[in-house]
Amino acid sequence: MSRIVDWFFKALEALLVLLLASMVVMVFGNVLLRYLFDTGIDVSEELSRYFFVWLTFIGAVVVGRENAHLGVETLVARLGDRGRKLCMILSDLLIIVCCAVFFWGTWQQAEINATNYAPITEISMLWIYGVGFFTSIGLGILALLRILRVLTGTISEHELKAFAGDYSDDAAHALRERLE
Template sequence: MPSRLIFRTLEMFMVTCLIAMVTMVFTNAVLRKLSDYGLTLFGGGITVSEELSRILFVWLTFVGAVVVAGQWGHLGVETLVGKLRGRARIAAMFTSDILVLICCVVLFIGTWRQAPIHADNIAPVTGLPMIWVYGAGFVTSVGIGVIVLGRVIRVLTGRITEEELRQFAGEIDDLNAQPKGHVE
């Protein structure tokens, strides 16, 4: 399934970002500590590591938001939605998804309007155009937007499954899992 491959790739990107961040920050800390004892390597630290780790943290967070959206893991009001049944639950899901879709459009438009400014701004240490930081808004708005739009279309065409509704209500953790409280 293509979506599974996409999400797996995003997860691997997140792991790579995390490994790079930890490696850079740890190495920089060790080099600075060594320079305190008179052993100066690489000028006492790697200057680019702090800025680059911040950029990777932004991407880790924004890509993580897309992955969590694909797993239906974002915050919801499950106590209320769990009490709803039938069309009321579908209406709650539809309303929620429309609101999320509006937020994705606002994020995309805001990022689009800021892109020319950030394309010309240069990060002081790495020299990267700042669009590499702020461009994460494009990935997040499009990624979450596609996920939610697919669900809206399934609701409008009557193809939403009972399992998806139960997952929206927090009754199951994911589409392949058993209901909460179920013991085999």
Template sequence: MVVMVFGNVVLRYAFDGGITVSEELSRFLFVWLTFLGSVAVMRQNGHLGFDLVVRALPRAGRQACRILSDLLMLACCALFLWGAWEQTVLNLSNAAPVSGLPLGWAYASAVLCALGLMLLVGADLLAALRGEDPPGPPHDLAEPGA
């Protein structure tokens, strides 16, 4: 993506021409990179979170909050998947202006993102229901004052 955009800039300024499809393709690739990157970050527990109150709770309270949080995230992911699927199907017949690629391919990245997030959240929910601690540094669920 970087090589494509940089090469197009060089061609545009140095040779007064360029590859017209490179801007559109780089935009599509950036959408895919963003959505698939969010799944990778979720796998590493790298998304922002506010846990000041939850960390002050006893272990049972933390597990209950984790289960509730996972259920809410699954509901949001299901809603996201439904909307992404609708947009993908709706836009498969629309072609991008320059490349002619179906615009549904850009929306398909959101479908894969929603499925990936649902799998990760579902796995975390199953682990929480089994009573396992969440992945991460050991100090995440340390008892306050311990």
């Protein structure tokens, strides 16, 4: 199972690279076309915006797996292991609530977005904003799994240190090993 999850996240990382590279080519190509020929490709402008949305939301799930989202560790760093675990559970519960709200909002807008079409590519806007389903489910599952690891006692000491902002070589190395 772990290999499937690892493969899935490697595929997501490859997709992120593809999206970013495509954005660079489309935007740079349009800049050159506008500079040299006073024209541009409208489709590339629209697609690069959509790719940026997808890049951001898919990237949020990838970064969530690596526990690399921004955090405020000032208070958590002063707590012991029990306090850190409690803060971890509370923050993950808040993440799950936010993911549920985000999913519900995406669900409520899905019908409207499905019948709205992009002005140039004429693709359904659900393809653009529907990425909210993926992000809310992905981050919600990651938070739920971390809560389960804390409750079952399988969370590592290194991950607890990283949660509190301790990224010493020892803790960072152990976290990288767990992710690989």
